[in-house]
Every structure is written in C-alpha cells, then in structure tokens.
Amino acid sequence: MSAASRKGQTFERLIANYLRDNLDPGIDIRPKNGRNDRGDIGGVKTVRGADLVLELKNHNRLELAEWLKEAELEAGNADAAAGLVVHKRKGAGAAGDQYVTLTLDTLVWLLQGGPERDDRLSVDPHTVVQS
Secondary structure, X not given: OOHHHHHHHHHHHHHHHHHHHHOOOOOEEOOOOHHHOOOOEEOOEOOOOOXXXXXXXXXXXXXXXXXXXXXXXXXXXXXOOEEEEEXXXXXXXXXXXXXXXOOHHXXXXXXXXXXXXXXXXXXXXXXXXXX
C-alpha cells in the first residue's frame, strides 16, 4: 500500500469514527466500488432520513470543483440526496476541525431540514420549509 493510500485511509477512519460517535452508530467507511463509487462514508442521513454521500480528501492541493463534481456523481450512484466533500484542513488533526465543501443550494436544503430529493429540486432558496 502506498503512503498516499495509507494517508487517505487514516483520514477516512478518523472522519467515520467521529461521525459514528456523534451522529449514528451505523456510519462507517464504504467499500470501494471503482467506476460506480458511492462515496467514502455510508450511513450519513439528514434529520428527515435522506441519504448523503461524503467524499473525503486528504491532499495538499485543493481541487474543490473537481472534488465536488465527484461527490455529486457519487451521490447519483448511491441514489443519495446530496454529495458533500470533507477535506483535510492543514495543521488541524482533530476530526471536527476539518473542512466541508458543498454548494450553496445544498446548504440551504440542509438548513431547511433536508426534504426528500424530489422536493429538493423545487426548493426556492428564499422559502423556509416548515417542519
């Protein structure tokens, strides 16, 4: 195994454990699926139960547009409502200190409670969804 692979797996374990311990015991690293990858972490859901895909990156160079495109593709592969990127914050070792990148539309959708995916397509960002 290469040093880069070990670095990536260590980061995945750090984040999976943090999410599992703070959100849901069912959250864990997903097996790799090659071309039909469904994200790095499985079991993450919104408060309304919609599935999320997390793509994890531990790289020195930021490639946010490419990473987010990958997360969104993987969300489609997993039939998940949204894809987010969790990426290493230089100089920060604690899981909770890492960065998360997502589109503003996805942020609005999450803050509205993460309605089902079909509903998300018609969400007006100026309208607050009542729970």
